Amino acid sequence: MDADEVLTTTRAVRRRLDPTRPVPLEVIRECIDVALQAPAGSNLPRTRFVVVRDPALRAGLADLYADVYEGTYRASEGYIGRVETDEPGAARTQERSARSADALANALHEVDTIVITCLEGARLDGASAMASASLLGGVLPATWSFMLAARARGLGTCWTTMHLAREREAAELLGIPFDRVQQVCLTPVAWTTGERFGRARRPAVDDVLHLDGWQDDLPGVPDVRGLAAS
């Protein structure tokens, strides 16, 4: 696979995670090694990878995830299956994503490995825009690089944040020092069933490209300023 193929076919894999084939720890280590080449603010790598293989710990994380998913998220305005659109193609895509997300909530405990990426040395509660962009921005590229490296090796991943609603309990389960380590992303890691993954439906370049300043007539997305502040 060339770089563009990896970049355009690294999908959120949820229903095609093979629960029967163990993932060698060495392959996870390779993906982390690749991920560590990502940029980081002040060139200080603050990303930590908590690799969870123990079945009881995985089950504990899966329970937290499913509780938030079923108990809060599925009934919320933000539920992936509730996005309103007049475009039939987009509605179908959203519906497929919703069924896929539902399936992951039911099957996370079966997945061979769960990786949680963390920000070490800070919590962003109440942080300034600059601090949060700089610190979180140090973890996000490494997290995505990990997923790209996984894809290049035939592994499927799915960026999730659902369990963060119960982050403290996850921290207690895994012995993560909550006061100075912030969890950022939880991803299943498993061999995929089949290797064919394609490009996904996304906005056109002209819908997102602002040339020489901001153009306000491009398609917008729901404004969630209130939600983001809460």
Ligand SMILES: Cc1cc2nc3c(=O)[nH]c(=O)nc-3n(C[C@H](O)[C@H](O)[C@H](O)COP(=O)(O)O)c2cc1C
């Ligand atoms: C910040 C972030 C949070 C996400 N949280 C979840 C999540 O909690 N659960 C889930 O199933 N998918 C989650 N996703 C995955 C998105 O739903 C997925 O990237 C999107 O549907 C596009 O998938 P595709 O690339 O396969 O088209 C998250 C993605 C991002 C970037």
